Amino acid sequence: MMKHYSNRMVLIHWLTLALLVAAWFLGDSLAEATDDSNATISGYLVHGLAGGAVFLLTVARLFFRSKDGVPAPIGDSPMDKLAKGVHHLLYTVLFVLPVSGMITIVTSDAGKALLSGDASLLPKDGGYDEVFAHEAHEFMVNVLIVVVVVHVLGALKHQFIMKDGLMERMLPRRK
Numbered sequence: 401m402m403k404h405y406s407n408r409m410v411l412i413h414w415l416t417l418a419l420l421v422a423a424w425f426l427g428d429s430l431a432e433a434t435d436d437s438n439a440t441i442s443g444y445l446v447h448g449l450a451g452g453a454v455f456l457l458t459v460a461r462l463f464f465r466s467k468d469g470v471p472a473p474i475g476d477s478p479m480d481k482l483a484k485g486v487h488h489l490l491y492t493v494l495f496v497l498p499v500s501g502m503i504t505i506v507t508s509d510a511g512k513a514l515l516s517g518d519a520s521l522l523p524k525d526g527g528y529d530e531v532f533a534h535e536a537h538e539f540m541v542n543v544l545i546v547v548v549v550v551h552v553l554g555a556l557k558h559q560f561i562m563k564d565g566l567m568e569r570m571l572p573r574r575k
């Protein structure tokens with residue numbers, strides 16, 4: 401029986417964490433630049449690339465998950481069921497968050513600006529007020545933060561209170 405996640409699932413898990421931190425900071429500075437009405441095309445590109453990479457990695461991850469399988473659940477307690485629900489929520493956010501970002505671009509002036517390469521067309525202060533996908537994108541960022549905090553608290557509980565070695569399952573290992 402399998403005792404660990406496959407190495408490629410492990411790699412994507414931790415790479416996703418790093419990219420999310422980057423996308424979060426880049427998104428925040430992009431929004432600040434928009435409020436100052438001086439956002440740049442490259443600001444959009446680097447944020448979109450970091451976030452877009454999260455999306456592609458999540459698609460690859462679900463494919464590898466179905467090919468490689470996952471280790472058996474460690475138990476069937478209410479807490480174990482909660483953890484499973486949290487994992488489903490995380491996958492949902494990893495998909496919906498970047499997609500809402502892409503829809504923000506195609507349903508706002510940012511799309512025209514990026515297609516023409518003309519930064520003066522980029523949304524300025526208040527330029528996203530009527531863009532629903534932008535609301536959704538901001539909301540999903542907050543959902544992400546809350547759900548990740550719950551997920552990490554669970555991991556810490558396994559590591560330091562239950563001491564059951566669960567973390568090993570998500571760490572790289574030699575064949």
Ligand code: HEM
Nearest residue numbers: 423424427428430431434448451452454497498501502504
């Ligand atoms: C999955 C990772 C992503 C994270 C964590 C993320 C995070 C953020 C954050 C924190 C903001 C600032 C929200 C605010 O305070 O107004 C933001 C804004 C934005 N993001 Fe993302 N984002 C992600 C993916 C994407 C993708 C893939 C795209 C598009 C290709 C995108 C496009 C945008 C746009 C257009 C804005 C609005 C910028 C502005 O208000 O000036 N995001 N994002």
Ligand code: HEM
Nearest residue numbers: 413416417465470487490491548551552555566567569570
């Ligand atoms: C310091 C941060 C993190 C720690 C310590 C951590 C730890 C873990 C551990 C130990 C597991 C394996 C659980 C098991 O074997 O049942 C796991 C699974 C998982 N983690 Fe994290 N994680 C972190 C951050 C994140 C982030 C930022 C995300 C995505 C937003 C994430 C998404 C997931 C998902 C979706 C699974 C389930 C994998 C599957 O069964 O397909 N994790 N995490």
